[in-house]
Amino acid sequence: MNVVDKVDFLQNLKNKILSYNKVDEEHLDYWLQVYRKIELKKGEALVSPGQLVDHFYYVAKGCIYYYKLEDGEQKVLEFYTDDVFFTDLPAYVKGTSSNYYLKASEATMVYAIKKSDAEDSFTKSHQLERFGRLSMQEAFMKIFTRVERLSSKSNEERYLRLLEKRPDLFQRVPQYLIASYLGLTPVGLSKIRKRLGRNQT
Numbered sequence: 001m002n003v004v005d006k007v008d009f010l011q012n013l014k015n016k017i018l019s020y021n022k023v024d025e026e027h028l029d030y031w032l033q034v035y036r037k038i039e040l041k042k043g044e045a046l047v048s049p050g051q052l053v054d055h056f057y058y059v060a061k062g063c064i065y066y067y068k069l070e071d072g073e074q075k076v077l078e079f080y081t082d083d084v085f086f087t088d089l090p091a092y093v094k095g096t097s098s099n100y101y102l103k104a105s106e107a108t109m110v111y112a113i114k115k116s117d118a119e120d121s122f123t124k125s126h127q128l129e130r131f132g133r134l135s136m137q138e139a140f141m142k143i144f145t146r147v148e149r150l151s152s153k154s155n156e157e158r159y160l161r162l163l164e165k166r167p168d169l170f171q172r173v174p175q176y177l178i179a180s181y182l183g184l185t186p187v188g189l190s191k192i193r194k195r196l197g198r199n200q201t
Contacts, residue, residue, distance in 0.1 A: 009060050013111070016058070016083055020134045027125035034121070035111040040064075040104035047102040053091035055112040056135075059084050062108025063172050067180070068100045076181040078142055079105075079169055085135045089143070093136075105173050158182045159192050 010032060017023055017031070035058070040046060046064060047053060057064075057080075064080040066088070077100070080086040091098040092115065122129035153161070159182055162169065169178060179189040 009111070012060070012083060013058060016085070017131055020131045021127060023125065023127040023131060027121070027128050030124070031113075031121050031128055034117040035113050038110050038112055040108045040110065042104055042106050045101055045103045046110065047088055047098050047100070049099055049101065050097050052096070053088045053098050054095070054115045056085065056087045056092065056115065056118055056132075057102075057113075058111045059086065060109045060111055062110070063105045063169075064102050064108060064110070065105050065173070065177055065181075066100060066102055067177075074177070074180050076177050079166070079173060079177075079181065081166075081168065081172070086139055089136065089139050105177065155182070155184060155188065156192055156196065159184075159189070160196070 013032060013035075014028060017028065023031075037060075038046065040062070046057070049068075059080050059082055061082055064086065065076055066078045066080065066086070067074045067076040069075070078086075086102075088098045088100050088102060090096075091100075095115075118132060122132055162178070162182065175189060176186045179186045182189065184192070
């Protein structure tokens with residue numbers, strides 16, 4: 001990473017944090033210093049089942065998908081793309097090992113902060129503590145909202161909503177992963193796209 005990339009990352013991360021609430025520059029600078037950069041190749045896992053989850057992450061660039069295996073099949077819960085905070089939240093909060101995967105669907109750069117460093121910063125700054133609480137609430141709501149949509153929306157409604165809200169995923173993620181995320185088979189997704197005259201790749 002060159003100097004310009006580093007500056008851009010810091011500014012993007014600062015802007016993201018400040019979008020939640022105000023944080024004094026002194027505490028913000030301390031927070032940024034404890035992040036560690038991780039670069040992932042396409043298909044490389046960030047977290048795997050059995051791994052202790054003790055980091056909170058920020059996607060600087062790329063795409064991470066969050067999934068589990070059921071009877072040998074991938075069940076995708078969420079996609080995390082540029083400028084998003086994420087982790088395996090249940091395992092992170094409980095301090096346990098993961099039952100899920102977090103894997104890159106393309107070349108991805110993330111920044112990680114250890115749970116102990118995050119908690120230490122929360123004791124130093126109520127502003128950072130509020131940011132941490134709000135960012136974790138947002139991560140939880142992403143999963144909850146998805147589960148609610150799966151139970152209350154039709155297959156076509158879920159597809160059209162994803163197409164409207166996150167059209168970039170259809171260019172960045174294989175169709176079988178999108179199908180899994182929508183609670184469909186790849187064949188079922190293909191039929192919906194043909195029926196609606198939508199032929200995104």
